[in-house]
Amino acid sequence: MMKILLVYPESPKTFWSFSYALKFISKKSSFPPLGLITIAAMLPGTWEKRLVDMNTVALKDKDIKWADYVFISAMIIQKESAREVIDRCRILGVKTVAGGPLFTCEPSEFENVDHLLLYEGELTFPEFLGDLEAGRPKHIYTADGWADLSQTPVPLWKLVDIRKYATLNIQYSRGCPFNCDFCNVTTLFGHTPRTKSADQVLRELDAIYALGWKGGVFFVDDNFIGNKKKLKEDILPAIINWMEERKYPFSFLTEASINLADDEELMQLMAIAGFNAVFVGVETVDESSLIECNKVQNKNRNMVECVKKMQHYGLQVQGGFIVGFDSDNPSIFKRMIEFIQESGIVTAMVGLLNAPKGTQLYQRLMEEGRISSSFNGNNTDMSMNFIPKMNPNVLFNGYNQIVSTIYSPEQYYKRIMNFLKEYQPVKFGGMQFGINEIGALLKAIIQLGVIGRERWHYWRLFFWSAFRKPKVFPLAITLSIYGYHFRKIFGTDGAV
Numbered sequence: 001m002m003k004i005l006l007v008y009p010e011s012p013k014t015f016w017s018f019s020y021a022l023k024f025i026s027k028k029s030s031f032p033p034l035g036l037i038t039i040a041a042m043l044p045g046t047w048e049k050r051l052v053d054m055n056t057v058a059l060k061d062k063d064i065k066w067a068d069y070v071f072i073s074a075m076i077i078q079k080e081s082a083r084e085v086i087d088r089c090r091i092l093g094v095k096t097v098a099g100g101p102l103f104t105c106e107p108s109e110f111e112n113v114d115h116l117l118l119y120e121g122e123l124t125f126p127e128f129l130g131d132l133e134a135g136r137p138k139h140i141y142t143a144d145g146w147a148d149l150s151q152t153p154v155p156l157w158k159l160v161d162i163r164k165y166a167t168l169n170i171q172y173s174r175g176c177p178f179n180c181d182f183c184n185v186t187t188l189f190g191h192t193p194r195t196k197s198a199d200q201v202l203r204e205l206d207a208i209y210a211l212g213w214k215g216g217v218f219f220v221d222d223n224f225i226g227n228k229k230k231l232k233e234d235i236l237p238a239i240i241n242w243m244e245e246r247k248y249p250f251s252f253l254t255e256a257s258i259n260l261a262d263d264e265e266l267m268q269l270m271a272i273a274g275f276n277a278v279f280v281g282v283e284t285v286d287e288s289s290l291i292e293c294n295k296v297q298n299k300n301r302n303m304v305e306c307v308k309k310m311q312h313y314g315l316q317v318q319g320g321f322i323v324g325f326d327s328d329n330p331s332i333f334k335r336m337i338e339f340i341q342e343s344g345i346v347t348a349m350v351g352l353l354n355a356p357k358g359t360q361l362y363q364r365l366m367e368e369g370r371i372s373s374s375f376n377g378n379n380t381d382m383s384m385n386f387i388p389k390m391n392p393n394v395l396f397n398g399y400n401q402i403v404s405t406i407y408s409p410e411q412y413y414k415r416i417m418n419f420l421k422e423y424q425p426v427k428f429g430g431m432q433f434g435i436n437e438i439g440a441l442l443k444a445i446i447q448l449g450v451i452g453r454e455r456w457h458y459w460r461l462f463f464w465s466a467f468r469k470p471k472v473f474p475l476a477i478t479l480s481i482y483g484y485h486f487r488k489i490f491g492t493d494g495a496v
Helices: 019-025 034-040 061-066 076-092 101-105 121-134 185-189 198-210 228-245 258-262 264-273 287-292 303-312 332-343 360-367 392-406 409-422 435-451 455-468 470-490
Strands: 003-008 048-053 069-073 095-099 115-117 168-170 215-219 250-255 275-283 316-323 348-352
Touching: 003 034, 003 061, 019 435, 019 470, 034 048, 034 069, 034 121, 048 061, 061 076, 069 076, 076 095, 076 101, 095 101, 095 121, 101 185, 115 121, 168 198, 198 228, 198 250, 228 264, 258 264, 258 275, 258 303, 264 275, 275 303, 303 316, 303 332, 303 409, 316 332, 316 392, 332 348, 332 392, 332 409, 348 392, 392 409, 409 455, 409 470, 435 455, 435 470, 455 470
Parallel strands: 003 048, 003 069, 069 095, 095 115, 168 215, 215 250, 250 275, 275 316, 316 348
Antiparallel strands: none
């Protein structure tokens, strides 16, 4: 019988970590490590398994010494912490097994890992287990083709302390039909969306529901709507029935391409099923830059109109934006500010363009001799891994202009109001106010309404939403807390 320690390395404070916002609700991390607990479910049932998410608890030497093997999964942004874990395991004489996006994209940088499992675990993990049982495990396992998701087990949720997380997660599909040149999703998961069955999705929802969870559930798919037909005919109707029978215990969020706005039936079904937020890669408001990066799904559109349409269907649009394309000129900074403010995209992640290994962009820039360093996984920290065509000082100053403007209290709260006036949430279930929500409200009143420099803007939003649109009052407070986090991340917290 083996003892397996599953370790998820620490992530630095970033835009999406919501580190400063999590303190308001007394949580340690946004999401649990879904990949690791899915791998845990593939291990023999007789093996002992423990999970250490370093974003919620410290990894101690005694944890490592307990294990026969330490399994590590990580994203690129967790590289530094992953290296430290691997080094600690080697010092303590415990073998390591590593997989996930970081190791798949950069295997040559982790020769000191005992066993590297690249690409999808459903393909490489069974072979590794067989070799381990036979006493001849290899250093590297890789695979051709793509996994059949019908074989993916329900994650082993019993390993997770759900009290430490703001949101739980689930995966329905992998792959994306589009081919954006800066994105490594298709390198990792292919162009053809592969999906789970409705029965699988419901079993995973049952597993989360059995934990006693009530709250947000994130569908982590890179493009949830890759197979619209199956969603409309099979998956969403099944989720709607499941949610109705249980009186809507969850709210869902996910990621999707902008062409979601073209399908009113799909938007309506998603809203009825309980989806209330969707992240969309807007990237840029410049048509020539869209052509440059092959973002075909965003071309020749009134993007503001698309965003407003999704908001009208009850979907809060969170957006990703990029500056630093070769086609960009200095006018892009002002144009991007105007678009973000007009669209009412409150959660707007604006980053500098980077080229992850394995992408078409990376290959092109390598051929042009413009790659200057490795990508650290964080495109909001004023770093680029290639030489841009725009003067770097102009680019960095323009980037700072965008984030300092859109996250200044005046512009940020104006954007919240703009969004909430357009937003038409689907009403179902009742508002759930637990001790964490009440605590968050009290902390927000003190931090934002009393101490904070944004207090005038905060109280204006507070009373407007409480009396004019009480249905969105909890969301208004949540977004005000997000703004505090964003200003901390971008170093604009002193702005008025």
